[in-house]
Amino acid sequence: MSSSNNLQDLPKHYDPSETEDKWYSFWEKNNYFHSEPDDRESFTVVIPPPNVTGVLHMGHMLNNTIQDVLVRRARMKGYNTCWVPGTDHASIATEAKVVQKLRKQGIKKSDLSRDEFMKHAWEWTDEHGGIILQQLRKLGASCDWQRTRFTLEDELYESVIDCFIELYDRGHIYRGQRMVNWDPAAQTALSDEEVIHKEVQSKLYHVKYPIKDSDEFITIATTRPETILADTAVCVNPEDKRYTHLVGKKAIIPMINREVEIISDEYVDKEYGSGCLKITPAHDQNDYEIGVKHGLEIIDMLNADGTVAEVAEHYVGKDRFEARKLIIKDLKEQELLVKVEEMANKVGYSERTDAVIEPRLSLQWFCKMDELSKPALDNVMNDEIQFHPAKFKNSYTHWMENIRDWCISRQLWWGHRIPAWYYGEDEEDYVIARTAEEALQKAKEKSGNSGLTEADIKQDEDVLDTWFSSWLWPMSVFDPDFIKNKKGSKELEYYYPTQDLVTAPEIMFFWVARMIMAGYAFADEKPFSNVYYHGIVRDEQRRKMSKSLGNSPDPLKLIEKYGADGTRVGMLFASPAGNDLLFDESLCEQGRNFSNKIWNAYRFLTMNMEKGVEYSPTTEIDQNNVADKWMMGRIQSTLREMEDDFSKYRLNEALKKIYSLIWDDFCDWYIEVSKANEYGKNMPKENLERALGFFEMLMKMLHPFMPFISEEIWQRIQKRSADEALTISSWPEIQDKAFENSVSLFKTVQDQISSVRNIQAEMNLSPKADLNIIIKPKNADLANQLRSAEWIYRKLLPVESISFDVDADKPKASAASVVAGSEIYVPLEGLIDLDKERERIQKEIDRLEGFLKGVEKKLSNEGFVNNAPDDVVEKERQKKADAETNLEKLTKQLEEFKG
Template sequence: MTERTLSTVYDPKSVESRIYEVWERGGHFAPRDGARGTFSIVMPPPNVTGVLHLGHALDTTLQDIATRFRRMQGYSTLWVPGTDHAGIATQARVEQALREEEGKSRYDLGREAFVKRVWAWKEQYGGTITSQIRSLGASCDWSRERFTMDPGLSRAVREVFVRLYEEGLIYRGNRIINWCPRCRTALSDIEVEHVEEQGVLYHVRYPLEDGSGDLVIATTRPETMFADVAVAVHPDDDRYASFVGKTIRLPLSNRAIPVIADSYVERDFGTGCLKITPAHDPNDFEVGERHGLPALVCLDQDGRLTDLAGRFAGLSREEARARVIEALREEGYLVKEEPLDHAVGHCDRCGTVVEPYLSEQWFVRMEPLARDALERARRGELQFLPGRFMKVFEQWLTNVRDWCISRQLWWGHRIPAWYCASCGQVSVSRDDLDHCLHCGSADVKQDEDVLDTWFSSALWPFSTMGWPEHTPDLARFYPTSLLVTGYDILFFWVARMVFMGVHFTGKMPFQTVLLHGLLRDAKGQKMSKSKGNGIDPMDVIDKYGADALRFMLASNTVLGNDLRFSWEKVEGARNFLNKLWNAARFVLMNVEDGFSPQPLEAQSLDLADRFILHRLGETIRRVTSALEEYDVGEAARAVYEFTWDEFCDWYIEFAKINLYGDREEKKRQTQSVLLTVLSRVLALLHPYIPFVTEEIWQALPNTTGMLIDAAWPEAADLPEDERAVEQMRVAMDVIRAVRNARSELQIPPKTSVPIVIACDSERVRGVVDQVTDMIVRFCNAERVEVGAGTEAPKQAAVQVVTGAKIYIPLAGLIDMDAERERLKKEASRLKAEVERLEKKLANENFVHRAPQEVVAQEREKLADYRAKLLTVEERMASLEG
């Protein structure tokens, strides 16, 4: 695929698309026979209207890591990709284009022509997000790509609807739903975005019909009072006990309503009196059902007041509120107004305030489905990562409400129900009907509504495998092994897939659910267009490459926790890729083409060789263990630390001794170690950064085939030597300490220095004696004196490491007087900063009034200045006497 050479600089733009095309064209994403069984996963289907955002990027990266890992382990691996038809979003997009380009609405075209227009739009623009997911490196089997409105998946939707209807688990009824007056459709809870707004709590006087007094209710929505059917108080509220059972005269409409007692009322909120409006509030609806109250509607589907509002009929909600408040004030019913901050639901597509609305809709009866799913989960058939989400899952299923599944749209799976004008019965069928199944009349009409998009996506794990047919994929890959998604759709999607999977296949749809957090900006704020803090992942890929984005996301992931994005983190990931690339170039420049590593016999290996091979084995075991638990962040951090710190920064430097020496057998031994470590590091990193690792793999002299098909690295054949690790870490600590001291004192690298190492014990001295030659070479030491309990030399810089103190006598190396003066000035500056911050943090006004993050930053600065001052004072003391 590439020549066995690497360019001087890694350029992701010249690599990523080329490699991905080879992978996809070569069928490397398709499942192969696997000795270890099967691993399957389905992609949470992004909206066909969508483009890649950071949430998709994280989701896709985590899935690809798991898939590539299991593929390399020898599993027959299937990752099914696909997209969702996204009813509201797609219809809104096409309607907008129709308005802007032709000045028409969907009603001008009619349903059939409009749906054809949406299909045409989908074919033209619907592949944007899948092409972007490809650019991220997703190794899913595109030959099995699915769409929620494919013929097979549409058949599964029909089958599920009809079976549930036949079992009495789907019904049509009047209940409160979320209604968007602009989109003119019901919305699911997740399609409602709650925004904190400043509102007003209006206190309104409702007079008793017998003239004996009045009750004051508190409401944020006075325009709905025309649909009030009662005023409720808490049964234990002594203030209002004598009012229960009496009748109140409704202001502005002069209609009589009862005073009732219900424990739903919060005695401490507002006045403790609650207006009950069953048609416009879900909680009021339940109160109304408990007390047998009627449900009156005072708002229509466009959000305008109905004839029930009398003189206010026809006004919009906003106009009506202002006019009603004005009338209540003029007629003496308005007692007072209080500011109130509260969350208001908005349609996440058009931004319109959502209306709780009583409407005749189709519902799924959830309690029986939830009960079965919960029993199976409690038996251990379902695992959540992190495990704390099992409690959240149980809470959702324990308090579940019936699910409104009908939407007033034209794009989607049309509800398979036909209404007969002759007998008034409803016929539900798997096939399209031209006659009534009850009376045989041809005068039938299909329901105008379509199904909630979440209905079809709830079937995704098994409908994508060919259900209700008994397909080979269904038999082989279902139940799936893993689901990866955000914790914010635990109920809206995950729980519903569990319901449907258990009910229709008798099995959990997946064994494990990995719930990741949400992506936020560097300050921890939610990303949004309005805040201007959103990040387009395609911009990141264009600037730094897909691997850098993937590694940043994965290495900063802690299961279930939100993740902060920053460009600095992406740059750090890019730097890691460059470090790996340069290390690979070094190895290739020092290994001839066609070189084959020799067996690694522990007795013939140098100390540095034994150290790096032992640490490689430990890293392989640590990474494998973490990925087995899908702890991708922990695995990434483990391989990062080994690759950057131990292999690149240390072993490669030690390797140069033999590579540039005159002993051929030592050179070949070091070449073998370098290739062994590099090839296994590439395999460990491949699930995270597949493009750069594949490119380097193809350049290695001892590899065949592609890295995507290679076996996961093992540690069993690597020598183990804890003693070598102990010795090398001592050497590394000493070398690092001396280099730090030289840098701080600005001693030129070419100037050799004497080193005195005072060990805490004879054991430590024995270890240091084994690595003295390394210390001399890598510290440019003119001599090294090692002893246990050695006295500190005068006028020496000191560094402390575990088990020893390192002294560098400075006489003759630096200008002692100049250094003392420099340290004195630095100490004076640091003392001034410490005193300034101590005074600032002693000011209670600042500590209590300033933002907590500002106070925390000042405390961090103080701790940093104190630590620097202590270091300077220690250096000053070391130069005395």
């Protein structure tokens, strides 16, 4: 063994700060995480790219810990493992941060040219970008850092433009005036998936609309009274007899006195509210459709920032919510406000800025979803792509079957600029091209005007939705030119499709569904085989952890406090497959304690080494040693169980199994039975070598979960070459079930020893008191097997004599128990004062009988049972049951001692 195994090199406590940076640098220096295509089977994972200017949060911690466990295990199982890291340019979030920074400097975005703003944006990205990738190294993420990608880098930029052009040429992309979700804070359109609907307490305002040349009026209810300024009609159901006489007449819009026609349409629900609707085509999807159907005027009364536009004539420049208060005040003064009701209402909020969304009519670019979504739905339903847990197929199916065209344009500058070029006044006067030169040539051909110059064409100012770039991620990271070339490179063919995608269900529609669509659209192949949806990290009150709530710990501080391994264990212990994680920092402490347990176990083994003696770890089993066969059998059964857990993405279950195997089986039992028989003597050399061999296997099984301490211990167990590493060693092979009988026998021995220890504790016997143990096995075959393990009883119990006799009778005054069909007797005469013990037992029986009478009296009182709270009554019943159980036990003991 190497000299590093000397005790003086091992501190008493494990210090992660002494190992984590050391081993991560070692792994990187030796290029263990880098992959190049070869003749091995690939195992590919692409990281869900975090925002380029983001920092590590608890969701990232969980997501990347899970990925790293899967990747490290696959690497050890012999796959050519490629985990591609990278970051997303995050159009809305990043631009908002840059705008905020400029505002602090007294600079408005509107004062800058596009090029000037982009310079600031790149400076921000260069300053903050990549921080999170450095932080992931602290977690132990074994990414192929040489393959790091950024969605806005030049090659991937071109790939996104190729994607747009290809889809446009296929007829999937179009430009049109549609109702969109408008974010007044970011001042951009959003897709449906970027809108979060929250149930909030709202007000429903009932407003009078006078009828022209009449004393009549119609009462209309609205939650958005500010949009009254853009009403262009009042609508009723044609079969509603209350209002048929008004159809065709004019209603007068309150406040602004605009005359609008009263129309009829089957869309109106006669039973809802007053049965009348105000129609505001520019600010409601349904109103827009009615407006188009009836040829109504469209008035957009809001500016891009959510303030009232000049066309509204009133409250111009006021914020929409301020205008709401003012219009209600004025309606009251003019006696046009009938009443105000409180109501629960679902309101759309921007997923990025948390601003209330405004439905707004806008000219945008859209991607048709009907054809693209079909293979993406079919291949999840037929399990070509498997969801884990499978329950998420239901929500996926519902969304895909009701999918709407995707609004892909964003009114931002940071992002992939839409490759559309305009050359005339008409909406159709545009061409799609990669460059200005190509656009000019196409514009000349389309317009028939050969005199056009570059000064006559202008590129679209909008950029593409961030998700429009990241839906290409599993393909473009390997071959950015795959769309342009109509064929993938050898590298893309080798690594694609990827194997596992690990993500949160909250981006199922943003990203997962769209990657599946893109995979079949451009590669005619699934992007991944499995999608594992982990839960959301929540606090003890079940709130999602976030900086804004202040309920999220700093992941880096957790790592500093508990070590990366301890923190990873804490995260995984709290994370049942597919369910939300209720984070509890004490679980990280448990992970740190586990690190110390492992360290102390290895330290104990080194203390048993003789100076100058070479030890060769081995897993060669002594066939006469039931403990060796049991330990190997437990390792093998755990490997099989972990294999099943990994196939079902039950990583926390797999971790619990290796945790128990190391802590309970190896440390608390195997090491104990392998010690020297005499106190103060070192463990026999052959025992120590087998213990080290088993420990080596255990570190391999542990490595995906706790990479740092497992590498540290593994490197110490025996001499290694300079470039050897646990992280690239082979995963233990699953052997046959030859040791199952030994596992069963040892389990019986464990249970019987534990039973004797319980007797020692219950009878207050001195731990050093020699026992005469009689075990009456259920059959002769078991008796013979137990005799072969007699040395274990003698090593772990203070035994004067022990017998295994199927015909044994129970001795007088003995404690007894039954374990797995075998009876165990421990004679107590000479170990305790039987008279005093009988006296003690009788007193306890008397006390319990008195207590029981009191409880029974209370429960027989109908007044108490009928009037007391249910939990109080239930507690009394439990007291009665516990007292009866204890009485029965004590009575039996007293009877035994009388014998």
